Amino acid sequence: MSQITISNAKKIYHDTPVIENLNVTIPDGTLFTLLGPSGCGKTTLLRMIAGFNSIEGGDFFFGENRINQMEPSKRNIGMVFQNYAIFPHLTVKENVAFGLKQRKLSKQELEERVDKYLKLMQIDQFRDRKPENLSGGQQQRVALARALAISPDVLLMDEPLSNLDAKLRIDMRQAIKEIQKEVGITTVYVTHDQEEAMAISDQIAVMYLGEIQQIGKPKELYHRPSNEFVATFIGRTNMIPAQLLHKDGQAYIRLSDGHMIAYPALNHLEDQDVRISVRPEEFVRSVDGPIQATIKDSTYLGLNTEYIVETGFAGRIQVTEESTLDEDFGPGDIIRLEINAQKMNVFSADGKVNLLEVI
Incomplete structure (x- = not known):
């Protein structure tokens, strides 16, 4: 687990700054949401944290470690995507074990870790199924189990529920909230859905045009928005x-x-x-x-x-x-x-x- 500190971040696309002089501290063990409309820079910032986007300026830290030049594979992150990104040719158990096999764990330790997260995500009964035989919510649980099984310092989630129907989104956001609290991992969650952000977050950063408009607890943002954009976007x-x-x-x-x-x-x-x-x-x-x-x-x-x-x-x-x-x-x-x-x-x-x- 790690506190994430971002100082004076800058991102440029085609000579145009899309994020400039952005500063944020994400406390260790919290579920922190980047919230804003499409094109506001939230996924860009998440990909900079993950190492998938270049960093044109500023400093990114996990704890005391500066990660700007660190390869994504060395950052010890778990990633959950909008489209699940689980392997269709592998069973549920094999998907969850995939990242662990890269780390050359003993067979016993690998089995114990896989069993732990299959049970935690309530998908143990599906361990031998292929993804095509799972519902959308079950597939998303597999993706989350795979991300958590490697014991990452940071969990990054990019619009993970947007492909699910309304009722399943509500069920899954509650599951994510409970599991995040149980494992206590620092989590950065990206969404454009303000109700979803309010339901799961310890803190929310509202973004617009590459800038953070306000950071606060859900209740603070709702009752005391810092500007008109936040007031109209939250609720x-x-x-x-x-x-x-x-x-x-x-x-x-x-x-x-x-x-x-x-x-x-x-x-x-x-x-x-x-x-x-x-x-x-x-x-x-x-x-x-x-x-x-x-x-x-x-x-x-x-x-x-x-x-x-x-x-x-x-x-x-x-x-x-x-x-x-x-x-x-x-x-x-x-x-x-x-x-x-x-x-x-x-x-x-x-x-x-x-x-x-x-x-």
Whole structure:
């Protein structure tokens, strides 16, 4: 196991920098996710860690060992790919044993190691099957068992669940989380699926255009995103233009229809245009709520019901609340709402800074 330290990383494709001056520390034994849209640089960074991509600048360390010039085969990594990459002509047992045979273990030690990971991944009963006789989830478990069997210092996983159906993805992400905790290996996990990242990660780095926008625990990213990109990429939110102003020394957020929200956390900042982020569940329906809203559409999703509403300050607002048996609102109905200001985030007018982080 190793802490991964990356300092001032740089990657250039065809004379164009795609990653520049990137810094991140991945603590030993954690499940760390690189999250972002396609083309943001997350897989490029993973391949630089693995040794599959060249490094044009900066330093990469596993623990105290600088790995920039180290061959991929010498880095002691386990790798799990999107397409499984298991050998179709070998049985499950032979696939898991493949990397161990390269390390010239004794027959007894090899057998013990293979048995351990077949049982850990709950595929022991399939040991003599060929991959063509396995489901997608079972094949992915084989790939994971093979990667872990060599006792790597670092486990790298590149979109490992994207080829699975929705229910199987949920089952497998839980399995990966549990197994990672059991073996305690430093794991770097790449995905574009924010729900998947939130479900499994100790920490998440949100990437965009080759830069890390924010690193934090899932709860931190959801409740206190550092900029508008993170707020809109992690979960769903309503972005609303507004003004920060002061009255009698007290800070308020004023919406375009004149509605005012006291916001003492920003008393120290000057008046300015802002953008506020309000999650759909933080618009709370209340009989005497100060915001009048007209329902334009509703979607029943079992536990929750989602509404699209029109207000005096925005033509389209998403509102989510727990479903009930006795109330059934539809298009044209008028409801009253209030905003849970404690969960609201306020960004600069360009969306680049969360003003709650400005001292």
